[in-house]
Amino acid sequence: MTLRVVEPGLLTTVQDLGRHAHQRYGVPGGGAMDPFALRVANLLVGNSEADAGLEITLGGFTARLEADALVAAGGADLRATADGVDLPNWHAARLLAGTSLTFRGGAPGCRGYLAVAGGLAVPQVLGSRSTLLRAGIGGVEGRALRNDDLLRCGSPSPLSERIAAALAGRPGAVVVAHSGVGVSLRPDYSANPTIRLLPGAHVDGLTNQSRQELFRSPFRVSSESDRMGYRLTGVRLELTEPIELLSEAVVFGTVQLPPDGNPIVLMADRPTTGGYPRVGEVATADLPLLAQLRPGDTVRFRPCSLEGAQSELLARERGFELLRQAVALQHPSRT
Amino acid sequence: MHFLLSPLGDGALLITVGDSADEATHRRVRAVSARLDARPIAGMVECVPAFATVAVHYDPAAFGARPYETMSAAIREALEGVREEELPSPRTVEIPVCYGGEMGADLDEVANRAGLSPDEVVRLHVAGDYLVHMIGFLPGVAYLGGLDERVAVPRRSTPRAAVPAGSVGIGGGQTGVYPIVSPGGWHLIGRTPLRLFTPEAERPTLLRTGDRVRFEAISADQFRDLAEGA
Structure with a gap:
């Protein structure tokens, strides 16, 4: 199967779950901004959760299928259609060759994901297919998609074949699976979420007032926000005295405080290390909510313990595992 | 060797071996990093050495419960008796x-x-x-x-x-x-x-x-x- 890009949209890139062995060489982790959405979309089409798909920013994307395909959309609901027929988010669908697949865009949310059975077969670079724009590696020539790019897919798994065969039994050029991801498993995307924040190594360096404001005030996502990081504006946070820090590792979700007092949340394409004070780290379970914010949206933080964040994450993983089992059970192997 | 462990979010932790960018601290960083490379811990994803710390990124989902405590205990055990003298000569x-x-x-x-x-x-x-x-x-x-x-x-x-x-x-x-x-x-x-x-x-x-x-x-x-x- 091959996808031909007809309209690339604002920023559409190939992403998987990122690079996980090369941060010691300064290579950012990268990967999908909303990894949960990509994993779920992959699972719905019978892929490995780490297969590469498309991350579509805000919409405006159209591609043409050069062969029959099994696809699923997840993440922000960017109002996908196949030859004008609505494709509900969080559901697998079987489409015929020649179909035009469009993500028009919609709110809330910022990033939609398209998984295709077999995964996108761009070359791996340093163990991942993710596009890292800053270094010009991964994806399609290390860049965002353009018109007429051809995206070849890998061989569908046996499970993908069974899912596609089940849908092929129903008439129509566009066949959508009856069951998708239950509402309880879908992230609660919003344009003004409250996000769990683990207090960071230097949170006690904040003035009393700033420490309270960090967990009380709304922060606006500024227009200087991208896959590397979100610059937040609102109240300026102040340290009681400057903190001199040697560069050391940071993570997806680290909230840094540069001297101007406007916090920066480091996102998927963050640098591997940083030298600004760290006032918090976003709970991994809440990163999808953050990844779906657009410039102008607002976010609030609420404190969260390490135990709380990790047990939430384990619960999320159990839900994911149930979904995986449900997909497999609905499409049993005949042998 | 003396070191401190502290969480870095819910999927990483920092091993701190000093507080300045001197060569003695650097040798301790390398020793810790080399030891963890030689004795990988289940659930560890990667290590990132810096001036005075080594970060360990780990997968909380690899643990049934209390991932940070389990990972910390495994790191203390892996770093038992770690010495700077174990380092290979630099290139x-x-x-x-x-x-x-x-x-x-x-x-x-x-x-x-x-x-x-x-x-x-x-x-x-x-x-x-x-x-x-x-x-x-x-x-x-x-x-x-x-x-x-x-x-x-x-x-x-x-x-x-x-x-x-x-x-x-x-x-x-x-x-x-x-x-x-x-x-x-x-x-x-x-x-x-x-x-x-x-x-x-x-x-x-x-x-x-x-x-x-x-x-x-x-x-x-x-x-x-x-x-x-x-």
Whole structure:
């Protein structure tokens, strides 16, 4: 199967779950901004959760299928259609060759994901297919998609074949699976979420007032926000005295405080290390909510313990595992 | 060896072995890093050594319950008896640099600010014995210690929007090489034809933590020859 890009949209890139062995060489982790959405979309089409798909920013994307395909959309609901027929988010669908697949865009949310059975077969670079724009590696020539790019897919798994065969039994050029991801498993995307924040190594360096404001005030996502990081504006946070820090590792979700007092949340394409004070780290379970914010949206933080964040994450993983089992059970192997 | 463990979010932790960017701290960082490489812990994803810390990224989902406590206990056990003496001897990497001219547009300015001639700046830069304290920030960026204080001029007041790959710069107390095209605030004194970041290689950077680095002055002709061979 091959996808031909007809309209690339604002920023559409190939992403998987990122690079996980090369941060010691300064290579950012990268990967999908909303990894949960990509994993779920992959699972719905019978892929490995780490297969590469498309991350579509805000919409405006159209591609043409050069062969029959099994696809699923997840993440922000960017109002996908196949030859004008609505494709509900969080559901697998079987489409015929020649179909035009469009993500028009919609709110809330910022990033939609398209998984295709077999995964996108761009070359791996340093163990991942993710596009890292800053270094010009991964994806399609290390860049965002353009018109007429051809995206070849890998061989569908046996499970993908069974899912596609089940849908092929129903008439129509566009066949959508009856069951998708239950509402309880879908992230609660919003344009003004409250996000769990683990207090960071230097949170006690904040003035009393700033420490309270960090967990009380709304922060606006500024227009200087991208896959590397979100610059937040609102109240300026102040340290009681400057903190001199040697560069050391940071993570997806680290909230840094540069001297101007406007916090920066480091996102998927963050640098591997940083030298600004760290006032918090976003709970991994809440990163999808953050990844779906657009410039102008607002976010609030609420404190969260390490135990709380990790047990939430384990619960999320159990839900994911149930979904995986449900997909497999609905499409049993005949042998 | 004395060290402290602290959480870095819910999927990583920091092992702190010191609080300054000196060589003794650096040897402890390398010893911890080497030990964890030699004895990987289940659930550990990767280690990131820095000036005075080693970060361990781990997968909380690999643990049934209390991932941080379990990981911390496993790290304490793995680091039992770790000593600096276990380190292999460092590599020395020679980096040929064409100083001044178009490739080092700020050499004269650095010389002026330092009260030296451009040749003296080059001589002092080449004479240095540098240590790669850490690799970080962007692919292949090496944080080098060992710059002669006489050429340690402040950063440019206005950073450049795009510094060419291979540019060699001085800024604040630091010197280094830009591995990929990026914005930058260092004064540019030269350029190397070597590739510092090779994403097609499994070990994608020329420099690694713990390396010793020496710069070697080359002519523009030698630069061209080496660049063609690279």
